[in-house]
Amino acid sequence: DADVTQTPRNRITKTGKRIMLECSQTKGHDRMYWYRQDPGLGLRLIYYSFDVKDINKGEISDGYSVSRQAQAKFSLSLESAIPNQTALYFCATSDSFAGGIQPNTGELFFGEGSRLTVL
Amino acid sequence: RKEVEQDPGPFNVPEGATVAFNCTYSNSASQSFFWYRQDCRKEPKLLMSVYSSGNEDGRFTAQLNRASQYISLLIRDSKLSDSATYLCVVNNEGDMRFGAGTRLTVKP
Numbered sequence: 341d342a343d344v345t346q347t348p349r350n351r352i353t354k355t356g357k358r359i360m361l362e363c364s365q366t367k368g369h370d371r372m373y374w375y376r377q378d379p380g381l382g383l384r385l386i387y388y389s390f391d392v393k394d395i396n397k398g399e400i401s402d403g404y405s406v407s408r409q410a411q412a413k414f415s416l417s418l419e420s421a422i423p424n425q426t427a428l429y430f431c432a433t434s435d436s437f438a439g440g441i442q443p444n445t446g447e448l449f450f451g452e453g454s455r456l457t458v459l
Numbered sequence: 460r461k462e463v464e465q466d467p468g469p470f471n472v473p474e475g476a477t478v479a480f481n482c483t484y485s486n487s488a489s490q491s492f493f494w495y496r497q498d499c500r501k502e503p504k505l506l507m508s509v510y511s512s513g514n515e516d517g518r519f520t521a522q523l524n525r526a527s528q529y530i531s532l533l534i535r536d537s538k539l540s541d542s543a544t545y546l547c548v549v550n551n552e553g554d555m556r557f558g559a560g561t562r563l564t565v566k567p
Contacts (some may be wrong), residue, residue: 371553380467382546382559383503390553399462399556430502434555446491446550450502 343367346431346451354459359418361454363431371434372414373448374398374406376427383430389414390436421458429454462486463549465558473566476537480561482547483529492523493548494532497560503546506532537565 344365353359363372371390375383375398385398387406395406403425407415418425432448465482472478484492492509507514509521509530520533530547544560 373555375557380559382465383557385554385556388554396554398554432555434553446493446508446553446555447505448495448503448548448555450504452502 342452344431344433344449344451346429346454348454349452350455352457352459353421355420355422357421357458359421359456361416361429361431361456363414363416363451365412365431365433365449367433367435367449368411369433369449370411370436372408373432373434374404374414374416375430375432376400376425377430377453378427386416386429418456421456423458426456426458429456461559462556463547463558465547465561467559467561469562469564471564471566472537474537474539476565477533477535478537478563479534480532480545480547480563481529482531482549482558483527484547484549484556485528486549486551487525487528489549489551491550492530493550494519494521494530495546495548495557497544497546499543503557506545534563537563539565539567541565 347362373388374386384400389408405417431451494506495503496506497503509523513522518535522531546560547558
């Protein structure tokens with residue numbers, strides 16, 4: 341079984357619908373992230389969470405919300421989907437840094453991605 | 460201006476070539492740096508961390524220049540299997556930002 345699991349893997353929906361993408365992990369990591377990937381733009385950070393009570397906006401949080409239901413679960417919601425939210429969405433986890441400058445810390449472990457199409 | 464910028468390429472090189480990618484970042488307080496590799500339609504995976512002193516892993520060498528705020532990745536003796544998109548990642552206290560990626564195609 342994958343350490344980071346995203347559901348659904350593929351979803352087609354219509355403009356205005358509410359969509360939730362779910363992510364769960366078995367790695368025991370504190371930190372969880374949601375990114376979206378569009379052709380030519382790389383991965384852009386939507387939200388990230390350092391623990392259950394900590395949520396942080398990334399560079400493109402408008403139109404999205406998140407919920408950290410437990411250490412192992414981090415959900416991304418689109419309250420009213422629009423076509424320009426069509427993208428590949430990745431969840432990732434990371435262990436805590438110790439001061440943020442140790443070598444080999446901070447590796448992100450990704451789920452396989454959720455492809456969302458908004459018509 | 461994006462926080463992390465990369466030359467998008469594409470780079471098309473023959474087998475055995477040496478190829479270098481650069482990445483610049485805007486936040487001078489960034490603490491750690493990484494190169495990830497992403498194959499088509501797959502999730503990114505860590506290729507290597509980038510240390511201040513520079514580091515090497517087989518055919519791959521990563522360098523960090525904090526004064527100029529850039530990181531680089533050098534691939535020597537390119538293999539067909541190196542064809543992928545290479546993403547630089549910059550960490551600022553857990554806020555992990557990606558460059559747009561550089562596409563590499565190695566041809567026979």
